[in-house]
Every structure is written in structure tokens, then in C-alpha cells.
Amino acid sequence: MDLPLEKRIFHLTTDETSYLLFVNDFGHLENVYYGPKITLSEPYDLKEIEDLRRAPTLSTGTNVSYDEEKDPYFTLDWARLEVGTPGKGDFRGPSLLVEGDKGFVNDFRFVSSKNIVRNLDKEDLPYPLKFDESLQITLEDDMTGAIIVLRYLVYKKSNVIARDVVIKKGNYRLHKALSFNLDLPQKEYEVLSTYGAWGSEGHVATHELVPGVFSVKTQAGPSSNRHNPLTIVKTLGDNLENGLMYGFNLVYSGPFEMNFELTPDFRLRINGGINALMFYKDMKDAEGDFVTPWAVMTVTKRGQNGIKANFHQFVNKHIIRGRYQNKARPILINNWEGTYFNFTERKIHQFIKKGQELGFELFVLDDGWFVDRDSDYAGLGNFDVNKKKLPHGIDGLAKYAKKHGLKFGLWIEPEMVNEGSDTYNNYYEYVMQVEGFEPSKCRHQLCLDLRYREIQDYLINKISTLVKSANISYIKWDYNRPLSDFGTGNSDAGTFFYDYTVGLYRILREVMDLCPNVLFEGCASGGNRFDLGVLCYFPQIWASDCSDAIERIRIQSTLSLGYPQSTYSSHVTTSPNHQTLRRTSLTTRFAMAMLGVFGYELDITHLTPLEERQIKEQIAFYKEHRHLLLYGQLQEIKLNPIYNKRCFCVINPAKTESIVVFINEQVDILPHTLLIPSLGLDETRTYKITSNKQYSNIKDFGSLLKFVLPKHIKYDGFIINTLSKTHSAEEMTKNEVKLEQVVPGTLLNSGKVSLYPEWGGRGISDETSILGDFGAVYLHIKAID
Numbered sequence: 122m123d124l125p126l127e128k129r130i131f132h133l134t135t136d137e138t139s140y141l142l143f144v145n146d147f148g149h150l151e152n153v154y155y156g157p158k159i160t161l162s163e164p165y166d167l168k169e170i171e172d173l174r175r176a177p178t179l180s181t182g183t184n185v186s187y188d189e190e191k192d193p194y195f196t197l198d199w200a201r202l203e204v205g206t207p208g209k210g211d212f213r214g215p216s217l218l219v220e221g222d223k224g225f226v227n228d229f230r231f232v233s234s235k236n237i238v239r240n241l242d243k244e245d246l247p248y249p250l251k252f253d254e255s256l257q258i259t260l261e262d263d264m265t266g267a268i269i270v271l272r273y274l275v276y277k278k279s280n281v282i283a284r285d286v287v288i289k290k291g292n293y294r295l296h297k298a299l300s301f302n303l304d305l306p307q308k309e310y311e312v313l314s315t316y317g318a319w320g321s322e323g324h325v326a327t328h329e330l331v332p333g334v335f336s337v338k339t340q341a342g343p344s345s346n347r348h349n350p351l352t353i354v355k356t357l358g359d360n361l362e363n364g365l366m367y368g369f370n371l372v373y374s375g376p377f378e379m380n381f382e383l384t385p386d387f388r389l390r391i392n393g394g395i396n397a398l399m400f401y402k403d404m405k406d407a408e409g410d411f412v413t414p415w416a417v418m419t420v421t422k423r424g425q426n427g428i429k430a431n432f433h434q435f436v437n438k439h440i441i442r443g444r445y446q447n448k449a450r451p452i453l454i455n456n457w458e459g460t461y462f463n464f465t466e467r468k469i470h471q472f473i474k475k476g477q478e479l480g481f482e483l484f485v486l487d488d489g490w491f492v493d494r495d496s497d498y499a500g501l502g503n504f505d506v507n508k509k510k511l512p513h514g515i516d517g518l519a520k521y522a523k524k525h526g527l528k529f530g531l532w533i534e535p536e537m538v539n540e541g542s543d544t545y546n547n548y549y550e551y552v553m554q555v556e557g558f559e560p561s562k563c564r565h566q567l568c569l570d571l572r573y574r575e576i577q578d579y580l581i582n583k584i585s586t587l588v589k590s591a592n593i594s595y596i597k598w599d600y601n602r603p604l605s606d607f608g609t610g611n612s613d614a615g616t617f618f619y620d621y622t623v624g625l626y627r628i629l630r631e632v633m634d635l636c637p638n639v640l641f642e643g644c645a646s647g648g649n650r651f652d653l654g655v656l657c658y659f660p661q662i663w664a665s666d667c668s669d670a671i672e673r674i675r676i677q678s679t680l681s682l683g684y685p686q687s688t689y690s691s692h693v694t695t696s697p698n699h700q701t702l703r704r705t706s707l708t709t710r711f712a713m714a715m716l717g718v719f720g721y722e723l724d725i726t727h728l729t730p731l732e733e734r735q736i737k738e739q740i741a742f743y744k745e746h747r748h749l750l751l752y753g754q755l756q757e758i759k760l761n762p763i764y765n766k767r768c769f770c771v772i773n774p775a776k777t778e779s780i781v782v783f784i785n786e787q788v789d790i791l792p793h794t795l796l797i798p799s800l801g802l803d804e805t806r807t808y809k810i811t812s813n814k815q816y817s818n819i820k821d822f823g824s825l826l827k828f829v830l831p832k833h834i835k836y837d838g839f840i841i842n843t844l845s846k847t848h849s850a851e852e853m854t855k856n857e858v859k860l861e862q863v864v865p866g867t868l869l870n871s872g873k874v875s876l877y878p879e880w881g882g883r884g885i886s887d888e889t890s891i892l893g894d895f896g897a898v899y900l901h902i903k904a905i906d
């Protein structure tokens with residue numbers, strides 16, 4: 122390489138990390154280091170770089186020498202390449218596969234670099250906003266003539282680097298175009314990935330890597346609930362709070378793949394982007410360059426909580442955009458689990474009136490409001506209101522809500538249709554199907570082929586007109602099936618999913634532009650399209666159709682690995698829960714729901730007086746602490762296993778205020794005192810700790826009541842049943858159980874401050890904590906000096 126050293130080294134740095142690129146003697150671009158921040162000598166010293174990229178041995182064995190004459194020991198199989206390609210001795214899974222007229226041999230080498238990336242707003246795919254620095258490096262492959270531009274965006278404070286690839290138009294065919302490629306040095310690695318299904322999203326799988334390839338892939342159409350593109354690489358022994366971890370994600374909503382290949386000599390190659398299955402693109406006839414989705418990556422020494430801190434800040438500052446960035450979200454009442462399709466205008470009025478009384482801010486009318494929509498068998502694709510159900514229309518309801526001090530929100534599912542609906546009839550040629558064959562249904566519905574401008578324009582117009590037809594301030598945008606029958610009938614089959622996703626993004630962009638004040642919530646039968654691509658348009662997404670608080674512990678804590686709590690909505694629903702039939706207390710349901718974008722989804726017109734009182738208190742608590750709950754740093758704290766509890770907290774940036782939630786997994790009769798774990802709050806301050814007020818159900822004491830009740834009252838009879846609806850056990854026994862304590866910061870951080878002792882089989886007092894299976898207690902801790 123004739124270039125001077127300073128033109129061959131690119132050191133991208135964030136507050137805590139370094140990404141070091143180097144153009145080697147042959148012109149290949151290598152990532153010689155990615156990890157906690159390092160400083161390099163100035164001026165650059167080639168020896169330092171050589172130390173970082175040294176090959177493990179000088180024996181070539183069966184390695185292919187790239188250029189035997191110049192350097193017999195240099196082989197692409199050992200080089201940490203920014204782009205992995207086949208044909209010149211790199212035997213790992215490629216990140217790019219280009220077929221030229223001489224075949225599949227690729228050899229990309231350095232051409233030029235620029236410290237600027239421009240005009241991203243004009244591109245089809247969304248990108249993370251407000252980067253601090255950017256870089257682009259152009260490489261050329263002499264074999265095929267392909268030219269690519271690798272682009273980097275740097276986000277200093279959140280310690281994230283974004284990366285994509287632009288492939289220039291030319292006489293070649295793409296077979297694989299991943300967004301990034303990164304090689305990590307020899308170590309023992311594990312990968313955290315997610316898996317799930319409808320209602321059961323957010324399971325974490327931990328794979329100890331062994332030589333070979335471990336891939337996380339989906340091909341369902343949306344990014345999907347099967348797997349999320351969020352993946353984490355940990356070095357063995359890492360945990361919640363400590364250790365070196367790398368996090369990866371894609372700003373993309375289509376089928377993806379993330380590959381983790383451990384070489385036989387234990388080096389790790391990671392690459393990811395568009396799923397290469399069914400993908401190809403002829404660049405000769407392309408309309409323009411092909412641009413891959415942005416991949417984002419971070420690295421931390423602070424374990425999972427470090428990954429969370431970086432990604433949460435990144436998403437809140439650079440992915441979420443528009444009016445709701447960093448802003449309060451209204452506390453909503455949604456009618457879905459309260460009524461399903463079965464509602465009348467009168468019932469909705471009752472919801473709104475009661476909503477006002479309880480302190481809600483937004484009423485959301487879910488599925489079932491338009492013509493023919495009395496079940497999920499029909500109606501999708503109609504945008505006219507069902508006047509039989511709602512004689513005064515959407516406008517009438519929105520006005521009614523306004524009159525009662527509530528904003529109004531509406532459910533739509535524009536990407537899908539039922540047979541016989543207006544959209545189905547009028548835009549039949551855009552219904553996804555293979556010509557001559559019956560398309561397969563899911564939830565009785567079919568998909569629209571969003572690749573076409575005509576259908577995009579139709580939907581943009583329909584949605585924006587609907588939104589403007591009434592005072593609508595929130596839209597829940599649903600999407601209830603994966604894609605099938607993706608017949609193309611033309612030559613664009615290789616980019617079907619990419620083009621669909623680009624079409625979807627155009628619709629979202631235009632609708633957002635036309636309705637800038639509306640809060641949009643994404644939904645895909647819950648979490649079937651929960652990704653950074655959608656979050657560039659919708660600031661929040663319904664995380665799962667499972668609203669059970671205990672299932673939500675897993676779903677939300679898995680999402681929180683890469684997404685802040687301001688992005689996933691979580692609702693208090695009824696007990697027993699509709700999806701699991703599990704019974705949990707209102708306190709537990711509230712504790713989990715307040716750790717997401719908070720709302721309720723149950724028939725509030727049939728609450729007991731006690732439930733009403735509790736809900737009012739919960740809403741008031743949430744209003745008081747909304748910013749901390751939505752934007753404080755959410756962490757999970759590992760408790761001693763003897764407690765049988767999970768612990769989550771949110772902490773403000775100044776580290777002077779926190780809300781801590783403890784959720785019981787199972788009652789344990791073993792006596793122990795629950796201690797508040799150290800939260801790392803500012804030690805120079807004094808803190809007031811206040812717990813929630815305990816509400817136990819008198820009926821939960823069962824036949825124990827016999828021993829305290831007057832003889833003529835039956836413990837399971839009418840009187841106790843009636844009383845349980847109006848008074849908690851504490852109220853009846855005049856024991857208010859609510860901890861309030863003032864402690865110095867040093868003591869609080871010592872982890873030795875205790876909560877009230879738990880119920881141990883007998884005795885009740887104003888200091889007895891009764892949680893029961895799945896019970897919860899939460900604390901507000903705030904500096905008072």
C-alpha cells in the first residue's frame with residue numbers, strides 16, 4: 122500500500138469504545154480491534170497495529186497465501202475482514218457474495234475514504250439520527266468490477282456504531298448483501314439470542330459457541346416473534362452487571378440473519394443483515410445502488426446492564442423521532458380485552474366516563490369499529506365506520522371523549538384484508554398470491570403487496586383521511602399475520618421482502634409526515650414485528666398479546682436487553698388473565714405495567730369499589746413518576762436466590778431517585794428479611810423510602826379467617842365476599858402496611874436496609890408484608906436533602 126499510515130488507519134471512538142480499521146498491505150480493510158476504548162500513539166505507530174492483528178502462527182498449513190511472493194504467511198482466513206468474500210482463501214461464511222461474469226471469486230480492496238456521509242434522509246431505509254461522526258470507505262473488487270461503499274455512523278454518548286453497505290450499480294449479480302462483518306479474537310464465547318411465538322415472545326437462549334456456525338434467522342416476512350435481530354455476544358463468565366459483552370441489532374423489519382461463526386482456531390466472525398435465503402439482485406438492471414439496512418453494534422465492560430444502558434440511550438435519542446421523542450405518553454384505557462368485538466356506543470361511552478373518573482388520559486377503541494367487523498372473519502380492508510354499532514361515528518366518539526377530558530385513539534390494520542372488503546374488491550391485483558393459485562390465510566386474512574406505489578398511495582390516503590376525519594390523537598397500527606404467497610410474476614423475486622419493507626417504510630414515512638401530532642403504536646399480534654426499523658416511525662410497540670404480569674416479566678426483561686421501556690407498551694388487564702388464566706394481584710399487574718408504556722385494558726365499567734380506589738392510586742402514582750418510569754435507566758438487579766424474587770429498578774441520570782420493584786416468584790415459608798440491594802445512588806444524600814400501600818384480599822386467608830371472625834360469619838360466605846369488594850384485609854384490620862423510612866445514602870448503598878418481614882404463617886400487623894405467589898411490592902426512593 123502506497124498510502125501514508127494516517128490514511129490507512131481509521132479509529133472510530135465513542136465515549137467508552139474503539140473501533141479500529143486498517144488497510145493492510147494488500148488493500149484489504151481489516152477491523153483490527155473492537156472493544157473498550159484504547160488510545161493509539163500519535164503519530165500512529167505501525168507496530169501497535171501489527172500487534173493487534175498478528176496471526177496466531179506462522180505455519181501456513183492448508184491456508185491459502187493471498188500473495189505467496191510478497192508475504193507467504195498472510196491469509197485472508199486469518200485476517201479480520203470488514204467484508205468477507207469467497208474465492209481467495211477466506212473460508213468463513215461471507216458477508217457479501219457477488220457473481221460477476223467470471224464467477225464467484227471476489228476480492229474487495231481499498232480505493233478511497235471520506236469523513237462524511239450525506240443525504241441519508243433521501244434514502245429508502247431509515248437510519249439512526251443525529252450521529253456525531255461519519256466515515257465512508259470505498260472498496261473495489263477487480264474480479265467482478267463491483268464497487269461498494271462501507272458507511273459508518275458514530276454515536277458517542279451511547280457507545281454505538283452503525284454500519285451499512287452501498288453496492289453500486291454494475292454488471293454483476295448480488296447473492297448475499299449483509300450489513301456488517303466483524304471478527305473477534307480467540308476466546309470462549311456465548312451468544313444470547315431470543316426466540317418466541319405468538320403470546321410467548323421474549324425467551325432468551327444462551328448458546329456456548331463451538332467451532333461451526335450458529336445463526337439466528339427469520340423468513341416470516343416481518344422481523345418476527347420467532348427471533349429478534351437483537352443478539353448479544355458474551356465472553357464466558359459475564360453476567361448481569363460485569364464483563365465484556367457485544368450487542369448487535371438491525372434497523373430493519375424484514376427477514377434477517379445474524380451469524381456467529383467460531384473458526385476451528387476459536388476466532389469469532391459475526392455478520393448479519395438481510396436474510397440471504399431467496400435473496401438476489403441483478404445490479405446490471407438496477408434502478409440505482411443497492412443499500413443494505415443499517416446494523417448497529419455496541420460493546421461494554423459492564424455486562425448486560427451496560428448493553429442496556431448503551432442501547433436504551435441510543436434508541437431514545439437516535440431511533441425514536443418526532444413529537445414523542447423523550448416525551449410523556451398518555452395513560453390509556455383500551456377496550457380490547459374488556460369487550461373484544463362485542464361493544465355498542467353506549468358501552469364505549471361508559472368506558473370513557475369511567476375513564477375520566479379514574480384519571481385516564483386517552484381512550485383507545487380497538488378492533489371491531491368498521492363495517493362487517495364483528496369477528497376476525499370479515500371486514501378488514503373497510504375503512505367506513507359501522508353505524509349500527511356506532512351511530513354517531515368515530516367523530517362522535519372522539520367528541521364524546523374530548524367532552525370527558527380524554528384524548529381519543531383508534532385501531533387499524535391497513536396492511537391486510539379479508540375477502541369481500543372494499544380494499545380487497547377494489548385493489549384485488551395487490552392481494553399477495555401466486556397467479557392461478559389460492560393464497561393461504563392466517564387469521565382468515567390475506568396480505569397486500571406493499572411493493573407497489575399504487576397500493577402505498579391508496580393506504581397513505583386512506584389512513585391520513587381517516588385520522589383527519591375526527592379528533593384522533595393516537596393510532597394503534599396492527600399487523601396480524603406473517604407473509605405467505607409472495608408470488609411476484611416478474612423478475613423481482615430476489616428482493617421481494619426487501620421491497621415490501623421499503624414500501625412499508627414509505628407508507629409509514631408519508632403517514633407520519635401527514636399526521637405529525639398523532640402518537641402511533643405498532644403492533645403485530647403483539648411482538649411479531651418489534652424492531653428498530655418500526656421504531657423509527659412508531660415510538661412504541663405493543664410487546665405481546667400476552668398481558669399476564671408474570672409472563673411479562675420475561676417478555677419485557679428480554680426486550681429491555683436492547684430496547685428501552687419507553688418503546689414497549691404494557692397494560693394492566695383483568696385477573697384471572699385471559700391468556701394464562703393465572704390470578705395475580707392488581708399491585709403485581711400494575712408493577713409490571715408501569716415498567717413499560719403504561720395503560721389498562723379491561724372492562725373498567727365493572728370494577729369493584731376497592732379496585733377503583735386502587736386504580737386511582739396507581740394512576741396518580743404513575744403520573745407523579747412518569748418521566749422516571751419511562752426514561753430512567755431500567756436495570757435488573759440480581760437478588761440472592763433465597764428470596765425467590767426478581768428485582769427491577771429505574772434510576773434517574775443524577776442517581777438521586779429510583780423506583781424499585783420486587784416480584785415474588787413463589788411464596789417461601791423460610792423466614793428471611795428482604796434487603797434493598799445497593800442501587801449505586803449518590804451516597805452524599807439522604808433518602809426517603811416509601812413503599813406502595815399493601816392491599817391484601819381478605820378471601821386469600823381462607824379458613825384462617827374462622828379463627829378471627831365472630832361465630833355467625835362464614836369465612837367463605839356472602840358477607841366476606843361482599844366485604845372483599847370494598848375493603849382490603851389491611852383496611853378491615855386497621856393495619857396500614859406501607860413502609861416509610863429515611864436513611865443516609867451510605868446505608869442505602871450498603872444493601873442492608875430491610876423491608877418489612879414477610880408473612881410467616883401467622884400474625885398480622887402493620888409491618889407484615891403479605892405477597893403471596895406472584896405478589897409484588899415496589900418502592901419509591903428519593904433524595905430529600
Ligand code: DGJ
Nearest residue numbers: 457487488644646647666
Ligand atoms: C392483535 C393485537 O395484538 C390485539 O391487541 C388486538 O388489537 C387484536 N389484534 C385486535 O384484532
